[in-house]
Amino acid sequence: MSKEPAERLTPMGVMVLALLREGDMHPYEMVRLMRARRDERLLAVTNGTLYHTVGRLQRGGLIDEVGTDREGNRPERTTYTLTDAGRDALIGWLRRELSIIDRPAEFRIALAEAHNLERPDVVDCLRIRRVALAEGHALHRDGLTGARRKGAPEQVLVEFERQEVLLDAELRWLDSLLDRLEAEAFPWGPTAFENTDRYLAQRKAAQQ
Structure with missing residues (x-):
């Protein structure tokens, strides 16, 4: 299986990898979280683009399936997890895009996800x-x-x-x-907010 190098990641791919850094989830939850967080100010969030991106990331070895579930009359949902290669690709992309000045659209996404570093x-x-x-x-x-x-x-x-x-x-x-x-004026890092009430409520709502 070929791996997707960091430089070939799309902005949507970066957002998906960053979401899975927070924990395993299915694409429906990803879309709901992106919309709840107003990520549409950074890129177009559509179901089709996200599902296509998820498939490409899986083929590239950056994410992997960890299970499927069906609840009531809902369609079957596949849950994905971030692989070590996916984590490395995310970090590499963020480091590069935070450092350069000639890609303003990518910089906005890198800045929004910089807490993953x-x-x-x-x-x-x-x-x-x-x-x-x-x-x-x-x-x-x-x-x-x-x-x-x-x-x-x-x-x-x-x-x-x-x-x-x-x-x-x-x-x-x-x-x-x-x-x-x-000056460490505010908490920082990939786990700095994961136990706050607002964050937990947001994750729970997106899973419904």
Whole structure:
């Protein structure tokens, strides 16, 4: 059986692996949890895409079946578990996408699932990202200043100006996040919330 390398994971694949990091579950529960957590702000959540992704992950050896059950008139449900290869692929994908700046859609998903990494690991990845952001911000800032000095019309610089402002804002946000992570201002890690009342209620509702 061929294994799915981390770099070939789709965003939906990452979300499925992250869900199974929380515990074994069937696809119906996965969909309900994604919708309860408003994951549709990050990617399109459809039954068809999720079931296709589950099949691909299983064929790649990243997840495996652990049983089936039928309750009342409901269709039979297959429960899946995360394999060691799946865990490694998830962690590898998160580390890579947290560190680079040229894949903004993937970064949002990596950030949403960053709690699957330990705190020092996240800090290391985000510090690498900060270096690249700072370099990009300096290039845009200096380029904008130089263009204005040469008399470039403002109307052709509006996109340049927007990107410089966005990079500056992201740097300030990232510095704040790094400060909070390093000060351990809030719990962190793959098991930090699993016994809270809200989390347990959410899991129970998704299983119905």
